[in-house]
Amino acid sequence: MSSLETGIDITKVHDDDHAHHEELSFWRKYVFSEDHKVIAKQYLITGIFWSIIGLGMSVIFRLQLGFPGIDMSWMRPILGQWLDETGKLDPNFYLALVTMHGTIMVFFVLTAGLSGTFSNFLIPLQIGARDMASGFLNMLSYWFFFIAGVVMFISLFIQTGPASGGWVVYPPLSALPQAMPGSGLGMSLWLVSMALFIVSQLLGGINYITTVINLRTRGMSFNRLPLTIWAFFITAILGLISFPVLFSAALLLIFDRQFGTSFYLSEIYINGEALPNVGGSPILYQHLFWFLGHPEVYIVLLPALGITSEIIATNSRKPIFGYRAMIASIIGIAFLAFIVWAHHMFVSGMNPFLGSVFMFLTLIIAVPSAVKAFNYTTTLWRGNIRFTPAMLFSIGLVSLFVTGGLTGIILGNSALDIQLHDTYFVVAHFHIVMGAASAFGLFAGVYHWFPKMFGRMMNTTMGQIHFWATFIGVYLVFFPLHYTGIAGFPRRYYTFTSYEFTKSFTDLNAFVTIAAIFTFIAQFLFLYNFFYSIFKGKKASKNPWQSNTLEWTTPVVPGHGNWPGEIPAVYRWPYDYSKPGAKEDFIPQTVPHSQTPESNLPHENEEIAIEKDIEAQNFNDQFRNAH
Amino acid sequence: MVYIIGLLTLVFLVLTVMVIARLRNVVKGVNSGTETRPENIPSGNSWNANLFILFTIFSIIGVIGTYIAAEEDFLPAASSVHGRRLDDLFWFSMGVLAIPFLVVNFLLFYFSYKYQYKPGRIATYYPENHKLEIIWTAIPAIVMALLVFTGWRAWSDITSEAPADAEVIEIVGKQFNWIVRYGGVDDNRLGNYNYKLIDAQNEVGIDLTDENSLDDFTNNTEIHIPAGRPVLLKIRARDVLHSVFIPHMRVKMDAVPGMPTKFWFVPDKTTNEIRAELGDPNFDYELACTEICGRGHFAMRMRVIVEDEASYRKWVSEQKTFLQTYPEYLAKVPDNLKSKAMKYLPENPTAPATAPADSTTAQEAGAVGVGASASVR
Numbered sequence A: 001m002s003s004l005e006t007g008i009d010i011t012k013v014h015d016d017d018h019a020h021h022e023e024l025s026f027w028r029k030y031v032f033s034e035d036h037k038v039i040a041k042q043y044l045i046t047g048i049f050w051s052i053i054g055l056g057m058s059v060i061f062r063l064q065l066g067f068p069g070i071d072m073s074w075m076r077p078i079l080g081q082w083l084d085e086t087g088k089l090d091p092n093f094y095l096a097l098v099t100m101h102g103t104i105m106v107f108f109v110l111t112a113g114l115s116g117t118f119s120n121f122l123i124p125l126q127i128g129a130r131d132m133a134s135g136f137l138n139m140l141s142y143w144f145f146f147i148a149g150v151v152m153f154i155s156l157f158i159q160t161g162p163a164s165g166g167w168v169v170y171p172p173l174s175a176l177p178q179a180m181p182g183s184g185l186g187m188s189l190w191l192v193s194m195a196l197f198i199v200s201q202l203l204g205g206i207n208y209i210t211t212v213i214n215l216r217t218r219g220m221s222f223n224r225l226p227l228t229i230w231a232f233f234i235t236a237i238l239g240l241i242s243f244p245v246l247f248s249a250a251l252l253l254i255f256d257r258q259f260g261t262s263f264y265l266s267e268i269y270i271n272g273e274a275l276p277n278v279g280g281s282p283i284l285y286q287h288l289f290w291f292l293g294h295p296e297v298y299i300v301l302l303p304a305l306g307i308t309s310e311i312i313a314t315n316s317r318k319p320i321f322g323y324r325a326m327i328a329s330i331i332g333i334a335f336l337a338f339i340v341w342a343h344h345m346f347v348s349g350m351n352p353f354l355g356s357v358f359m360f361l362t363l364i365i366a367v368p369s370a371v372k373a374f375n376y377t378t379t380l381w382r383g384n385i386r387f388t389p390a391m392l393f394s395i396g397l398v399s400l401f402v403t404g405g406l407t408g409i410i411l412g413n414s415a416l417d418i419q420l421h422d423t424y425f426v427v428a429h430f431h432i433v434m435g436a437a438s439a440f441g442l443f444a445g446v447y448h449w450f451p452k453m454f455g456r457m458m459n460t461t462m463g464q465i466h467f468w469a470t471f472i473g474v475y476l477v478f479f480p481l482h483y484t485g486i487a488g489f490p491r492r493y494y495t496f497t498s499y500e501f502t503k504s505f506t507d508l509n510a511f512v513t514i515a516a517i518f519t520f521i522a523q524f525l526f527l528y529n530f531f532y533s534i535f536k537g538k539k540a541s542k543n544p545w546q547s548n549t550l551e552w553t554t555p556v557v558p559g560h561g562n563w564p565g566e567i568p569a570v571y572r573w574p575y576d577y578s579k580p581g582a583k584e585d586f587i588p589q590t591v592p593h594s595q596t597p598e599s600n601l602p603h604e605n606e607e608i609a610i611e612k613d614i615e616a617q618n619f620n621d622q623f624r625n626a627h
Numbered sequence B: 001m002v003y004i005i006g007l008l009t010l011v012f013l014v015l016t017v018m019v020i021a022r023l024r025n026v027v028k029g030v031n032s033g034t035e036t037r038p039e040n041i042p043s044g045n046s047w048n049a050n051l052f053i054l055f056t057i058f059s060i061i062g063v064i065g066t067y068i069a070a071e072e073d074f075l076p077a078a079s080s081v082h083g084r085r086l087d088d089l090f091w092f093s094m095g096v097l098a099i100p101f102l103v104v105n106f107l108l109f110y111f112s113y114k115y116q117y118k119p120g121r122i123a124t125y126y127p128e129n130h131k132l133e134i135i136w137t138a139i140p141a142i143v144m145a146l147l148v149f150t151g152w153r154a155w156s157d158i159t160s161e162a163p164a165d166a167e168v169i170e171i172v173g174k175q176f177n178w179i180v181r182y183g184g185v186d187d188n189r190l191g192n193y194n195y196k197l198i199d200a201q202n203e204v205g206i207d208l209t210d211e212n213s214l215d216d217f218t219n220n221t222e223i224h225i226p227a228g229r230p231v232l233l234k235i236r237a238r239d240v241l242h243s244v245f246i247p248h249m250r251v252k253m254d255a256v257p258g259m260p261t262k263f264w265f266v267p268d269k270t271t272n273e274i275r276a277e278l279g280d281p282n283f284d285y286e287l288a289c290t291e292i293c294g295r296g297h298f299a300m301r302m303r304v305i306v307e308d309e310a311s312y313r314k315w316v317s318e319q320k321t322f323l324q325t326y327p328e329y330l331a332k333v334p335d336n337l338k339s340k341a342m343k344y345l346p347e348n349p350t351a352p353a354t355a356p357a358d359s360t361t362a363q364e365a366g367a368v369g370v371g372a373s374a375s376v377r
């Protein structure tokens, strides 16, 4: 479409508000769209689809754990051959469900659904850009994700079942089709799907980084960026560095599976046959996997923390406390995230000296994380808090982040990890700190930016009830799992009836299952609210939360190019809430200091002088340059 | 246990009721239109603030109550020397961490309540305070240093080289059971192995060309270990990853195909002692698998029997060696060791001369697997 405009006199472009753009066909507008807002919605809807599947799976295997041997015949239409004659879940399928649940939740829901949605939606809007640096790559990114999803989805229905070796798919289990049915075709599809997914992440990541670096509007210096953008920016860098390593890990695994190489295989005797492979190391795979795997937990968490920073500041009507410390801690966490991976491998047989090193590095991460938690709490202090659903979920996120983060300090201690590794203590820990916390970030983001996405409001009361049900539900599900972990219950167990030491806690396990079902059902409140409000919600105003950031200066439903006229310039940081002397309790980023003499701090009066310079700057407008 | 359910159900119920009450209230509010809040303040603002206080109260009760109820079902005090050290360290760390857990969560909820929207109030513009920030960066750093230090000391002791007098036992994981191998009724030294020698009988690939292998014996239901003396587990896996987990001993180490691992510890409570202590005559130590390994991962149970030195020795001396169980494997013993091997055969060897059908293939395999034959000593 863009080639048409080449040669148009650039000073006249935009006077007519894009009237010259010919109407796009339905396909180009809603399906193969290059508009970041549409792509964001595509990510969101796809993420929601996958979360229903992923969470539904957890309910099924949770039923088996809470009520061992429960008759699931009523689900035969869905589960079919995976139930035996008496309606019991097949142990292989239990593992398949756990694996798919983990893969789907981590990659498809919280990586693509969270980061994909909000990086796409907010980066151009909050930095003042017309769109992403490359709309085309952005579109490709979504469609690679989509195809990855299709491949994974198909793998659910094949005869031998989907990949079943846990979401980490450690070889040799995942490398040898004879080791379990899921390591056959299902595993191949898993690898193909993940390879596509990684391509999608890389295309997206390059775009996010380029856009943030190059397309900020006039005056939007790095120290005026909202913390959301800082978080997305750093997350994209994390992904760009770590995903290729997973790609190589997957590639070598494909070689071992298909071409008889021995990267991960050595001295194996299976099914009455000694394999010829010698010299490989399963530990190598673990190193490669966790080199992505650990940053991955921050890839899902940092965007959630960025979203939370923004929402807490807006709804406390206060500047975020310690803006610079927040940026520093994001960068600190991101850097450390690369050098702690082997804390997942303390008892893998790797050299114990490495264990000491990684314990030390891991516990350092607690420091920037603690700073973040303290800063959020202080932001609430002496605020004037509005409990929008987004705000509630943000506060919930901080609580979960603290609770789950603290047990991480236990697990990061290599000595203590001896007993706790691969027990339910780990399951409790990572569900709270990464699963639930990031999911809360996703909810918070949707409630907060829904008006900008769809031009309508979601129902507040329903959102509040959804929050309380989810918040209570999450704690009821995952807090008790610490107890079973301390009692030594290993994870990825089909049932706890084979050992004496796991015969206790049967009531507790039943209780957790019931709480999980409750929590799961509560999510339908959100679904209803979401889809109903898209069509029937109350019409939104331009800036319903009285927020400072740039996206709220666009029309209620921003069109192609986001701002009808010129992109606004930015004169101040995004957190001028409740500034003493100011007429209102918020001052948008677009208001120059020269217009607010009553509330300027001494050093800000100096900034008035450079306002002219900001205005004189290059527009940095993609539409100004022939495109 | 009943208490846990009781308490949690209570929390659950009360909050559900609250939510429903809130819902009805909103419906009423809509009808009567009594609220006089500005447009930008979400409906039910003070309700939500109050709920944070309720949530705090109920969760404090819930956490303490469920903890007390759950504690009975935790594992008994560790039955190994390093295990008790880890227990102490664990509860010490949990104690330290409970403080920020309670304080930060409390402040978070309390501030939410206290600073809820009030008409006319203006929030305090408070963007930073360097002193405060330095303090709360330094405190976690110091606490972490303390925890790292104690953890590191424990970790280096636990992973140090096993003492020379350790009883060496080999444990091999396979889909889906464990096999232990002992150094033998006489020499107490484990012979070499080679994965290419594995077959239906020789499940761990004992290499009978090694003199030390001749009196080795295996067991795939029970592992006996002596109390009061270091025990060194030589761990390996035949097919996929497994992980040795002895919960009561606080022992865990992965079993990796192609890369032998090890773990040593000092069990110091015999099975009989702990049975008496717990008042449970049927109690048994158990060994489990904690690395996903396939369909039977959840059921790789092995009984662990901890005995005093004398009865352990007695048990060892009564075991049937591998050659005794499968005399046909004499064919794989080289000629110079045959006489020695005869000693470990049953009284009337059943035609040791007739070589088993697969002996040639096995020998061939043994030759191919140079370098792969490893010593476990």
Ligand code: HEM
Binding pocket: A055, A058, A059, A062, A098, A099, A101, A102, A103, A105, A106, A110, A165, A166, A167, A168, A427, A431, A434, A435, A436, A439, A477, A491, A492, A493, A494, A516, A519, A520
């Ligand atoms: C209703 C909510 C959820 C429930 C009840 C639930 C339950 C569980 C349980 C019980 C397991 C362990 C199963 C086993 O080890 O045998 C598990 C595994 C896992 N869950 Fe969830 N989960 C929920 C939501 C989430 C979310 C939001 C995430 C996102 C990060 C997530 C990520 C994972 C991962 C990565 C695993 C590990 C899979 C593996 O062991 O390979 N879950 N889940």
Ligand SMILES: [Cu+2]
Binding pocket: A293, A294, A297, A340, A341, A343, A344
């Ligand atoms: Cu990690």
Ligand SMILES: [Cu+2]
Binding pocket: B173, B174, B241, B242, B243, B289, B290, B291, B292, B293, B297, B300
């Ligand atoms: Cu196993």
